[in-house]
Amino acid sequence: MTAQFKQNQQTHGAALLVRIKPRTSALVRFTIDGRPATAHIGDTILTALLLNQAHVRDFEFGGSQRAGFCLMGACQDCWVRLRSGPRVRACTALIEETMAICTEGRAV
Numbered sequence: 001m002t003a004q005f006k007q008n009q010q011t012h013g014a015a016l017l018v019r020i021k022p023r024t025s026a027l028v029r030f031t032i033d034g035r036p037a038t039a040h041i042g043d044t045i046l047t048a049l050l051l052n053q054a055h056v057r058d059f060e061f062g063g064s065q066r067a068g069f070c071l072m073g074a075c076q077d078c079w080v081r082l083r084s085g086p087r088v089r090a091c092t093a094l095i096e097e098t099m100a101i102c103t104e105g106r107a108v
Helices: 003-012 045-052
Strands: 027-032 035-040 079-082 087-089 100-102
Touching: 027 045, 035 045
Parallel strands: 027 100
Antiparallel strands: 027 035, 079 087, 079 100
């Protein structure tokens, strides 16, 4: 386990992704199920989610969680709902300032 991975776990808890090289772009503030989070301009929603937690969304057909599958917009694994209503593919949509992402509860 690298020092960078240990530092990421201390900072982000059980995040699934770890940035190996720090980014210098501006931070974007958003929420995940009401919890504040940050990412960088240019990050996809999927990257932003997995840098802040260990899953993309809850699986609508059971108690498990999904973390994305194809990572290129071909499957249905990374759909999330925005609090404003629309569903988006987390692997192809870019994170935006003040975006409110819903990963729990009802089917996305």
